[in-house]
Amino acid sequence: TRADIRPFPAPPPVPAATEGTPYSWARIRELVLSHRRELILANLIAVLGTLASVPIPLLMPLLVDEVLLGKPGAAVAFMDRLFPAAWHGPLLYIGAVLALTLVLRVAALGLGVWQMRQFAVMAKDITYRIRRDLLGRLQRVSMAEYEILGSGTVASHFVTDVEAIDQFLGTGLSKFLVAVLTLTGTAAILLWMHWQLALFILFLNPLVIYLTTLMGRRVKQLKKRENSAFELFQECLTETLDAIQQVRAANRERYYLGLVDRRARAIRDRAAAYTWKSEAATRLSFVVFLFGFDVFRALSMLMVLFSGLSVGEMMAVFGYLWFMMGPVQEVLGIQYAHSAASGALGRINRLFDLHEEPHYPHLRDPFSGKLTTAVRLENVSFAYGDGPPVLDGVTLAIAPGEKVALVGASGGGKTTLVQVLLGLYTPTAGRVCFDGVPVTEIGLEVVRENVATVLQHPAIFNDTVRMNLTLGREASDAALWRALEVAQLRALVERLPAGLDTQVGRQGVRLSGGQRQRLAVARMVLTDPKVVILDEATSALDTETETRLHAALREYLAGRTTLIIAHRLSAVRQADRVYVFDAGHIIEEGHHDELIRADGLYARLYGKVQE
Ligand code: ADP
Ligand code: MG
Numbered sequence: 001t002r003a004d005i006r007p008f009p010a011p012p013p014v015p016a017a018t019e020g021t022p023y024s025w026a027r028i029r030e031l032v033l034s035h036r037r038e039l040i041l042a043n044l045i046a047v048l049g050t051l052a053s054v055p056i057p058l059l060m061p062l063l064v065d066e067v068l069l070g071k072p073g074a075a076v077a078f079m080d081r082l083f084p085a086a087w088h089g090p091l092l093y094i095g096a097v098l099a100l101t102l103v104l105r106v107a108a109l110g111l112g113v114w115q116m117r118q119f120a121v122m123a124k125d126i127t128y129r130i131r132r133d134l135l136g137r138l139q140r141v142s143m144a145e146y147e148i149l150g151s152g153t154v155a156s157h158f159v160t161d162v163e164a165i166d167q168f169l170g171t172g173l174s175k176f177l178v179a180v181l182t183l184t185g186t187a188a189i190l191l192w193m194h195w196q197l198a199l200f201i202l203f204l205n206p207l208v209i210y211l212t213t214l215m216g217r218r219v220k221q222l223k224k225r226e227n228s229a230f231e232l233f234q235e236c237l238t239e240t241l242d243a244i245q246q247v248r249a250a251n252r253e254r255y256y257l258g259l260v261d262r263r264a265r266a267i268r269d270r271a272a273a274y275t276w277k278s279e280a281a282t283r284l285s286f287v288v289f290l291f292g293f294d295v296f297r298a299l300s301m302l303m304v305l306f307s308g309l310s311v312g313e314m315m316a317v318f319g320y321l322w323f324m325m326g327p328v329q330e331v332l333g334i335q336y337a338h339s340a341a342s343g344a345l346g347r348i349n350r351l352f353d354l355h356e357e358p359h360y361p362h363l364r365d366p367f368s369g370k371l372t373t374a375v376r377l378e379n380v381s382f383a384y385g386d387g388p389p390v391l392d393g394v395t396l397a398i399a400p401g402e403k404v405a406l407v408g409a410s411g412g413g414k415t416t417l418v419q420v421l422l423g424l425y426t427p428t429a430g431r432v433c434f435d436g437v438p439v440t441e442i443g444l445e446v447v448r449e450n451v452a453t454v455l456q457h458p459a460i461f462n463d464t465v466r467m468n469l470t471l472g473r474e475a476s477d478a479a480l481w482r483a484l485e486v487a488q489l490r491a492l493v494e495r496l497p498a499g500l501d502t503q504v505g506r507q508g509v510r511l512s513g514g515q516r517q518r519l520a521v522a523r524m525v526l527t528d529p530k531v532v533i534l535d536e537a538t539s540a541l542d543t544e545t546e547t548r549l550h551a552a553l554r555e556y557l558a559g560r561t562t563l564i565i566a567h568r569l570s571a572v573r574q575a576d577r578v579y580v581f582d583a584g585h586i587i588e589e590g591h592h593d594e595l596i597r598a599d600g601l602y603a604r605l606y607g608k609v610q611e
Helices: 025-033 036-053 056-068 074-082 090-138 143-149 151-193 195-242 244-249 253-306 311-353 414-421 444-450 465-470 477-486 490-495 513-526 543-557 569-573 592-598 601-606
Strands: 375-383 389-398 403-407 429-434 451-454 531-535 561-565 577-582 585-590
Touching (some): 025 036, 025 311, 036 090, 036 151, 056 074, 056 090, 056 311, 090 151, 090 311, 143 151, 151 195, 195 244, 195 253, 195 311, 244 253, 389 403, 389 414, 389 429, 389 561, 389 585, 403 569, 403 601, 414 531, 414 561, 444 451, 451 513, 465 477, 465 513, 477 490, 477 543, 513 543, 543 569, 577 592, 585 592
Parallel strands (some): 403 561, 403 577, 451 531
Antiparallel strands (some): 375 389, 375 429
16 A cells, blocks of 8 residues: 555765775865865955955054154045044044954954855865765775775774865865965065065065974874874774673773773874974974064164164054964964875875775676576685685585575685675686676676675664665565564564664664564565575574574575575575585585485584484
């Protein structure tokens, strides 16, 4: 009925899978330039803002020279023309200058905020695009290589590293732009007012900037060390937190938290060096700057005494000195922001350095229009990295609709075989075929759409039962309940307070191991697969539930090609055929009774069990 089709939340936008082009400054520049409009506007606003703020100290000579010291000049003449002579008085001048200052300051403030906003919008959009690119990249990276990085590290690229780039592009560049404009404007006014003093300042600033750059290089090295310590800490912390309950149960909290503590200590040792040395570098360059000011002030007084600089002009020049302090610091600050962003870019690229999962074209579809599909592994070999071969020339064939069991000692490579079958790992030799078509001609996505696996430790999301079943696909309530019924979970979910919409907790903590496995079985049922792989999928169930589940599954699996990896004889016995797997090879093959008669490894594993 229509009633049982619940409205489904709109599917999330899927970031496009990203090519392996690494992130570089050239790429960032490209992204920045894609915001040309905001940038041009921001520059215009910044120029206007500078025009509003830079003249403020120029009002000083008007007040000091013309009003206080009584040397009539342009301002007094202007006011004379504007107002009747009777109104004149120092109060009017001071008030007018104050009002003008206020207007300029408010204008500068408004323009400054507007300018910041342009940059913030640009930076947030670029950082979003980087995150989206990273998500796109995740869709393509080879799982084998991703594993080496670890999820904690990858998460830190998404969070901390992208944040560093955001800092540089947003606040960093925005302040830099204003600083450069202010310095230019100030330099122009100073040159106009008194070129000798101006030249002194123009010489002082580059000196400070050069000194700071020199020290910045050392500091950058320290920052790198701090970052790597932080990364290790995060990785270790995440792992320990994930296992905290088991760690406590084993009474090993002190040891594992000690491991985290050791990493935390490494941060302490390295970060302290970075913090004080970078601070020292900043302050040292600042002191050079300040002392330059002191010299400058002395020079200005000499100029008043000997070269006709007025007191008001001298005060205006001092005003400009203060004016320049902030901008000079910001010009310096951009270097730190830049080197932090550079480091972050380098780390982000680790994700782009990973090899991609092979992309196979979709040339033929052995699944469509059929009820079942044959599965064949031909001489498949595989090893993790440089390790020993885990699969060593495995050949295995399952006829359409056949039920095959795979047994063998744990650690033998059965799960690895499943992962290779799904193309999560690429075999080093041999090939995987469905109905005689190699995976390389089917495409991995199509394979995964038609082959469903239930694993021993299924991933459960911090979401509702419904979402854990559908994984975001659309499904009617009726279909969900049917799947739950096959999985022997219907009664349980019916008793839950919100039924299908009950939250299962982070990583399914509110479910038992067996419930999680049955949830995964229901998830499999829902996808209506052509090929089913159960990898110790019912290992956490009690015998009674397992028997019931297998009975229900038997009906569901009838006609579907099935590979069952299991230890219990009851599960193995229902298979049409059994493969015995040992040390990377298939060593025996046949029906249960045949294998018992053959008196090999299988007979040793299962022969004595009385059913
Ligand atoms: P089974 O499922 O038969 O118990 P697995 O396929 O899980 O065995 O593991 C087979 C072998 O491969 C084991 O020796 C295991 O240590 C190794 N192995 C499993 N996963 C990885 C991995 N991600 N990286 C490196 N070695 C692995
Ligand atoms: Mg396994």
